[in-house]
Amino acid sequence: MTPTKASKLPLPSYTGVIMGITLVFLAFFTYAGPLGYALTATFGGLLLLGYWRYAGRFGWVGVVLLALLLWLVSRSTLLYDLQSGADFSQYKTWEDQEWLKIMLQPLWYGALILAAWAMKSKTASGLMSVMLYAYIGLCGLIIVDALSGARLYQAVSAVLYKPIRPDLAMVKVSLATYAFVLLYWPLMLAGEHRLRVVKLVALAACIIAPLVTGGSAPLMALIISGAVFWIVRRFPVVAGIGIYKVMAALVGLKILFTPLIIDLIRRLGWGDNVRQFLPASWDARLDIWEYAAQKILQKPFLGWGFDASRHFGKSIPLHPHNMSIQVGLELGYIGLFLLAAVWVLLVLRIGRGAPEVPPAGFAELRELSKAEASLQTDPRPYALATLSAVFVIAQLSFGIWQEWWLALMALVTAIYLMARTASQKV
Structure with a gap:
């Protein structure tokens, strides 16, 4: 050259x-x-x-x-x-925040x-x-x-x-x-x-x-995200409602009702029936979630304070391994509503411009082929599949x-x- x-x-x-x-x-x-x-x-x-x-x-x-x-x-x-009266002129004070x-x-x-x-x-x-x-x-x-x-x-x-x-x-x-x-x-x-x-x-x-x-959680996330990817590509409209609006509603409800559902499972004793089939790590998660759900309902609106999950001793080792439960426990339902709003807006933002009505009538085979080709290049299903994988992992592992x-x-x-x-x- x-x-x-x-x-x-x-x-x-x-x-x-x-x-x-x-x-x-x-x-x-x-x-x-x-x-x-x-x-x-x-x-x-x-x-x-x-x-x-x-x-x-x-x-x-x-x-x-x-x-x-x-x-x-x-x-x-x-x-x-x-x-x-903490001394905020000291670096250590800021470091503790x-x-x-x-x-x-x-x-x-x-x-x-x-x-x-x-x-x-x-x-x-x-x-x-x-x-x-x-x-x-x-x-x-x-x-x-x-x-x-x-x-x-x-x-x-x-x-x-x-x-x-x-x-x-x-x-x-x-x-x-x-x-x-x-x-x-x-x-x-x-x-x-x-x-x-x-x-x-x-x-x-x-x-x-x-x-x-x-790694069971990532494998589950891959399976569920694959299902979401297939659904949003094949069923753009469900019962006259755009699939992204349906998914946004499901995500929002899942976040808001997770603590209530876990507490209901505890009250009805359903968890005891499935523990014998759960691996040790999942059994431990269920114990943590049931305990945390009880604590959430004790302070449902304000929560116990940011990062409070670390202060419940052995009942909650570091964090509850569930995004919804951790935010509900620490920030109450005010924080949980804000978290749900973030996720709902994310899903709706991804689905912006998606079809809102089902296609009418029949189409010729070549027209279907063209539609399929354009569908494969639509980035929205990929985005929602990625978001759903994040959501699944956040509901099963790690601290938010x-x-x-x-x-x-x-x-x-x-x-x-x-x-x-x-x-x-x-």
């Missing part, structure tokens, strides 16, 4: 470089440890803060999310510390999402092409390491962190499968025009990885305020937006 030709090659954009480095970190920490997701999303967001000029794109979702965050702060220890991290994270993560939203098609397409094959490679690595008893992870942990027991190493390896399930639908959207064998390999890897690591989990949701959102842009490239 001559110097003249080399000088004409387009240089990668600043945003593309930062996002590319961010995705490299994401791939690395998906294997090395999910705690690095917070560092990854913060790195990308801090260097892309200028994209907050597009903040209006968040719309009502952003407004309601801000209201939820403000309610969270009002139910935190801030007011108590102010009244008790857990709500502060929750308020700052949207600043970095929001910038990362907005940057992905505004990315040019060519840049997004290139990044997603690399990401698709990196995803398949990571899945393969996890499968091989899990079958070996997580020996490679033990070696990596000894170098980067500290030596780790084989059983704990397998648990750490299994955490990668949560990221695999959440990234599956965005990457399938970006690679929809790829060879079918590539997509089949990605699907097989995404299924096998949770199976060999014992965990830094790495919030960071992973932000990273997945950014990747979906880039995948959507890449899929629209003509």
Whole structure:
């Protein structure tokens, strides 16, 4: 290549470089440890803060999310510390304010999402092409390491962190499968025009990885998100109502009624009938949920305060492993209504522009073929499938305020937006 030709090659954009480095970190920490997701999303967001000029794109979702965050702060220890004379001139006082991290994270993560939203098609397409094959490679690595008893992870942990027991190493390896399930639908959207064998390999890897690591929650999320994907594509209208409105209503009701349903199960003793069939981890979850549901009904409106889940002793180890129950327990039904509103608005935002009435009459076969082709390129089912996977995992695992989990949701959102842009490239 001559110097003249080399000088004409387009240089990668600043945003593309930062996002590319961010995705490299994401791939690395998906294997090395999910705690690095917070560092990854913060790195990308801090260097892309200028994209907050597009903040209006968040719309009502952003407004309601801000209201939820403000309610969270009002139910935190801030007011108590102010009244008790805490010295806020000291760094340690600020460090003790857990709500502060929750308020700052949207600043970095929001910038990362907005940057992905505004990315040019060519840049997004290139990044997603690399990401698709990196995803398949990571899945393969996890499968091989899990079958070996997580020996490679033990070696990596000894170098980067500290030596780790084989059983704990397998648990750490299994955490990668949560990221695999959440990234599956965005990457399938970006690679929809790829060879079918590539997509089949990605699907097989995404299924096998949770199976060999014992990750039941991500496998369940994959199954349910697949069902959601199929339903919204095949049944755009149900009983004269758009499928996205139906899904939004179901999500909202699920969030609001989860504590009440769990408490009803406890009162009727139904949980005792199924415990004998549940694995130990699910049996423990049911115990936690029943105890937390009782506590929610003791303070149904205001809740026990932000991060109160950590202060109920052995009855709730760290958090209830359920988004709805944790928010109801800590922020009461005021917080739960705000949380439900965020999710409902997200689903409705995804479904914007979807058909509201069923197609009338019959169509010729070639017209059906054309409709099917356009349906396959519709990004909305992929978005709702991704959101449903997040929802299922959030209702079964992790604490809703965990830094790495919030960071992973932000990273997945950014990747979906880039995948959507890449899929629209003509």
